Amino acid sequence: MPALPLLQINNLQTEFSSHLGVVKAVDQVSFHLYPGETVAIVGESGSGKSVTSLSVLRLINSPPGNISGGEIMYQSRQYGMVDLLQLPEKQMQHIRGNEISMIFQEPMTSLNPVYTCGFQVREVLQWHKGLTKKEANEKTLALFEQVKLPRPDKILKSYPHEISGGQKQRVMIAMAMACNPAVLIADEPTTALDVTVQARILQLLDDLQQTHQTAILFITHDLGVVAEIADRVLVMYKGKIVEQGTVRQLFENPQHPYTKGLLACRP
Ligand code: ADP
Numbered sequence: 001m002p003a004l005p006l007l008q009i010n011n012l013q014t015e016f017s018s019h020l021g022v023v024k025a026v027d028q029v030s031f032h033l034y035p036g037e038t039v040a041i042v043g044e045s046g047s048g049k050s051v052t053s054l055s056v057l058r059l060i061n062s063p064p065g066n067i068s069g070g071e072i073m074y075q076s077r078q079y080g081m082v083d084l085l086q087l088p089e090k091q092m093q094h095i096r097g098n099e100i101s102m103i104f105q106e107p108m109t110s111l112n113p114v115y116t117c118g119f120q121v122r123e124v125l126q127w128h129k130g131l132t133k134k135e136a137n138e139k140t141l142a143l144f145e146q147v148k149l150p151r152p153d154k155i156l157k158s159y160p161h162e163i164s165g166g167q168k169q170r171v172m173i174a175m176a177m178a179c180n181p182a183v184l185i186a187d188e189p190t191t192a193l194d195v196t197v198q199a200r201i202l203q204l205l206d207d208l209q210q211t212h213q214t215a216i217l218f219i220t221h222d223l224g225v226v227a228e229i230a231d232r233v234l235v236m237y238k239g240k241i242v243e244q245g246t247v248r249q250l251f252e253n254p255q256h257p258y259t260k261g262l263l264a265c266r267p
Pocket residue numbers: 016023025043044045046047048049050051052064065
């Protein structure tokens with residue numbers, strides 16, 4: 001492992017306020033991520049996985065949300081070592097567009113239904129990479145090939161509703177990879193897909209990681225997926241990380257009662 005982590009999160013805290021009071025969705029969370037590593041976050045629904053990942057990119061709307069404490073130290077290509085929580089918004093936008101990408105569970109909420117798939121990936125390349133339309137078109141085609149979309153030339157002209165769920169997720173991955181990110185945050189990217197499509201997407205992420213040394217933060221509630229792809233695992237419960245370790249440590253010798261319960265429920 002290199003000496004320095006790419007991402008080092010210390011005592012992160014994110015709260016939501018409502019008429020019922022304040023909920024600590026992320027409570028004193030600390031973890032790190034090295035280049036080329038896959039770290040999984042597991043935990044039941046509502047345990048704070050998504051809020052953790054959204055907080056890393058500062059995508060929490062305030063109010064009602066508020067990142068109320070901690071630091072997110074990141075080794076940026078552009079700015080060197082920075083605390084993402086202290087970075088001016090303009091630089092944060094650069095990080096979101098060029099260094100840390102995110103893919104979500106439901107591609108339909110991330111792909112715009114009124115633009116073709118090709119247009120949407122091209123936009124990212126023109127906007128963030130300054131490519132001409134022609135260059136962006138060629139690069140989009142190459143990315144669609146890289147994520148093994150069938151008939152990439154046809155997908156280029158297709159609207160999101162015209163392609164399958166697995167294909168939409170591949171378009172999203174192509175879009176996320178368009179900026180060659182140092183970190184890819186994947187929030188349950190395969191949960192909505194059937195098992196064979198899911199396996200292919202996981203294989204694809206693994207290939208991309210081998211080629212680009214991308215660090216992946218993979219959020220899931222599926223322990224089978226964790227066993228397959230993760231180097232290390234963080235277990236979240238009620239906003240806190242209650243246990244972390246290598247996949248092997250966690251599966252063979254779980255410490256926390258919640259982790260033991262999770263493993264006992266495995267099909
Ligand atoms: P997970 O991804 O592990 O299922 P989340 O991170 O989405 O869970 O949610 C953690 C907690 O934060 C939950 O209690 C949830 O109700 C709360 N929460 C998340 N987003 C919001 C929001 N936009 N407004 C209010 N509460 C929220």
